[in-house]
Amino acid sequence: MKKTFPVNINGKVFYIDEDAYELLLNYLDQLQSAFPDSEGKEIVTDIESRISELFDERISAGANAIVYADVNNVIEIMGKPSDISDNESDEPARPETTETRSQSAAEPESPKSEVKIEKHIYRNLDNKMLGGVLGGIATYLDWDVNILRILYTLLAVITQVWPLTILYLIAWMIIPPANTPRRILEMRGMPVTVDTIGQNVLSSTPPPYNGSVIKDNSNIMTSFFSIIGKFVMGFFGLAGVCGALVSTGFFLFFLIALIAFTCFGSITLIGEFDYNVIRSTYSYAPIIASAAYMCFAMCFIIPSLALAWASASVIFNAKGAPKTTIFFALAMEIIVVVATVVLMIFWNEIQCHDFRAL
Numbered sequence: 001m002k003k004t005f006p007v008n009i010n011g012k013v014f015y016i017d018e019d020a021y022e023l024l025l026n027y028l029d030q031l032q033s034a035f036p037d038s039e040g041k042e043i044v045t046d047i048e049s050r051i052s053e054l055f056d057e058r059i060s061a062g063a064n065a066i067v068y069a070d071v072n073n074v075i076e077i078m079g080k081p082s083d084i085s086d087n088e089s090d091e092p093a094r095p096e097t098t099e100t101r102s103q104s105a106a107e108p109e110s111p112k113s114e115v116k117i118e119k120h121i122y123r124n125l126d127n128k129m130l131g132g133v134l135g136g137i138a139t140y141l142d143w144d145v146n147i148l149r150i151l152y153t154l155l156a157v158i159t160q161v162w163p164l165t166i167l168y169l170i171a172w173m174i175i176p177p178a179n180t181p182r183r184i185l186e187m188r189g190m191p192v193t194v195d196t197i198g199q200n201v202l203s204s205t206p207p208p209y210n211g212s213v214i215k216d217n218s219n220i221m222t223s224f225f226s227i228i229g230k231f232v233m234g235f236f237g238l239a240g241v242c243g244a245l246v247s248t249g250f251f252l253f254f255l256i257a258l259i260a261f262t263c264f265g266s267i268t269l270i271g272e273f274d275y276n277v278i279r280s281t282y283s284y285a286p287i288i289a290s291a292a293y294m295c296f297a298m299c300f301i302i303p304s305l306a307l308a309w310a311s312a313s314v315i316f317n318a319k320g321a322p323k324t325t326i327f328f329a330l331a332m333e334i335i336v337v338v339a340t341v342v343l344m345i346f347w348n349e350i351q352c353h354d355f356r357a358l
Contacts, residue, residue, distance in 0.1 A: 002017040002018050002019065003017065003018045004016060004017050004018070004065050005017075005018070005021050007021065007024070007066075009048055009051060009052040009055065010045075010048050010049045010051075010052035011052075012052050012055075012056060014052075014055050014056075014059065014065075014066050015064070015065040015066065016065060016066040016067075016071070017065055017066070017067055017068065019067075019068045020066050020067050020068045020070065020071045023068060023071045023072065023075075024051075024066075024071045027071070027075055028044075028048070030080070030081040031044050031047060031081055032044055033081070034081035047078055050078065051074055051078065054074050054077065055070070055074070058070050076179075078181070080180070118189070119140055119186065119187065119188070119189035120140075120183070120186040120187060121136055121137065121140045121175060121187070122136050122175065122176055122177060122178035122183050122184075122186070122187040123135070123136040123172070123175050123176070123177045123178060124136040124138070124139050124145075124178055124187065125177055125178055125179060126178075127139070127145055129149070130172075131168075131172040132177065132178075133168055133171045133172050133175060134148050134149055134152060136175060136178065136187065139187055139188065140187070152164065152168075170232070173228055173230075173232055173233070174232075174233060230315050233310075233311040233315055234311065234315055236307055236310075236311050237307065237308050237310075237311025237312055237315065239304075239307065240303075240304045240305065240306070240307030240308035240309075240311060241304070241308045242304075243300055243303075243304035243307070244300075244301055244304035244305050244308060246300075247297045247298070247300040247301040247304060248297070248301055250293070250296075250297040251294055251297040251298060251301065253269070253273075254270070254273075254290045254291075254293045254294045254297065255290075255294060256269060257269035257270040257273075257286070257290050258270075258286070258287065258290035258291070258294070261286040261287065261290070262287070267286045270286050270289055270290055273293070274289055274293075276289075276351050276354070277289050279354065280350060280351070280354050281354055281357060282350050282353070282354070285347075285350055288343060288346055288347050288350060289347055291343055292340065292343035292344050292346075292347045295336050295339045295340040295343055296340050296344070298336045298340075299333070299336050299337055299340055302329055302332060302333045302336070303333070305329075306329060
């Protein structure tokens with residue numbers, strides 16, 4: 001039989017078992033480390049107050065003591081310190097002095113000082129009818145969700161329902177839910193600070209765990225589609241890896257063929273793939289052909305790697321590619337596609353010239 005301890009949280013005493021006590025104590029210690037300043041202590045106090053309310057509702061529902069599952073559920077509701085603290089900057093905050101206060105008061109704020117917050121798309125669990133996909137999209141676009149639902153219904157009828165239904169299910173699988181304070185604020189395009197945490201998250205936390213094995217049907221459906229979505233993205237990721245390997249193999253083959261011709265004058269490798277190189281009278285035909293096929297292979301390498309990376313990000317909840325990487329990959333893809341088209345046209349003209357010469 002587990003030991004229970006009386007714990008005072010925000011002026012209320014709760015009996016909590018040993019495992020739950022250790023988990024709660026560790027969570028509160030992490031919160032105090034995440035919010036060390038005076039303003040942060042107010043947020044910790046607000047969080048403790050909300051924890052007390054959730055525990056009180058649990059006791060009112062008939063529980064004799066707070067158990068491990070109750071504390072774990074509260075942590076999921078409130079969010080981990082990494083989800084609710086603004087700790088992305090590595091530079092420590094400097095204490096405010098009289099001099100800095102006077103300087104900040106003397107210096108007027110300029111439009112360069114305005115911070116532009118980038119929105120992230122999540123499924124909106126506070127405004128949902130099924131999975132929160134349309135609610136999340138409406139929040140991201142600053143649209144009225146009812147108008148978006150009407151448009152979706154009309155398009156579904158026009159397209160015979162099933163295409164948009166499949167699209168909705170795929171979106172449900174791959175778009176993460178706004179189920180933490182940080183995600184809720186990012187979905188709304190708000191900065192993740194102690195102020196916004198206190199004002200916009202703690203006041204809208206969902207009801208506590210009621211002790212039953214099954215919480216609600218929406219959570220079951222969300223978990224089901226999350227699992228199916230990971231399998232689907234795993235398939236796409238595997239296809240991307242295979243595509244990248246095959247394309248890289250073709251690229252290396254033509255690279256070796258180009259090196260063989262440039263260094264040793266051999267056209268055996270490229271000739272095995274394209275016999276027109278052997279019978280061509282143009283001295284640079286092997287170079288043009290090899291370069292064209294190398295660029296053609298690269299056209300598939302970049303999208304395959306992007307698909308594999310995106311799938312891994314969804315499956316393992318990893319951070320997606322940075323914007324600079326995306327723009328660089330997109331620019332490279334455009335350059336490679338243009339180069340492929342130009343080289344293929346040039347190689348086709350050489351073959352036509354050889355054919356007319358015959």
